[in-house]
Amino acid sequence: MGYIATLALMLAALWLTLSGYFHNQLLLSLGGLSVVITVALALRMRILDDEAAPYYRAPRLLAYSVWLMVEIIKANLIVAKTILRPNMVLTPRMVRIKTLPASGFGRALFANSITLTPGTVSVDLDDDEVIVHAILKEMTNKNDFAEMARRCAWAAGEKADGEEEVSA
């Protein structure tokens, strides 16, 4: 029920933001109709789960994205400084990261966060490891990745022992 309400609310908000019609009754009812059709289709396709409408994760994801933004800015400045140097010295590395969040959602978040941070790109993702290409060897510090994995697991709603929190 919560998923249906969340998806409907999000879709309605998106429709209003993109269209900007608040007074035209015909267009408003058509927008409402398209929201209902979309939710009905999602229900029928059985894709309406915690990945489609992760409302109870939103606060943690928001807190995590603030931290990630700071990391992105720091990494951007390092890479920009490296590129601008006339005598560029690169130390590219391929490393395997074994410490991963337990849930699929957390792992996807972790791999995407690595790619979003300039200087590191996740090249391959398995059940038990991520292969990461880094442009500088300073960026392959194990503790930094462990820190990011820990925060991703937290943002995905996992408990410390790796079990996913069950929400009603």
Added chain:
Amino acid sequence: MIEWGPVLELLRHGTAGAFMLVGAIFMLIGSSGVLRLPDFYTRIHAAGITDTLATVLLLAGMMIEAGFTQTSAKLALVGIFLFLTSPTATHAVANAAHKAGLKPRLGTVEPPHPRDVDINEKKG
């Protein structure tokens, strides 16, 4: 008495312009990196600068310029969608190269100084 309205308005335009200028400079840095870096995998990182910080700065500048309006909300949505899609696209490209067997250059790599590069030389 000083009229504060026009002063604040000027400050807003100035801040917006500064954000967009810095964003444009980072776009330029990222592009120069794509040209200068030696191989496919390292070039992805330079493209990452234009994907993240440069885009965020440009969008922030435009949002300050647009003020508290529907346009700003749409720009924020553009930012959110970019942050969801760009790492996915980058990962897809890097993963395809890895699966196809493209080997990255590892160890210590020192690309030539810009003055030593023959710009007319054809790249293989």
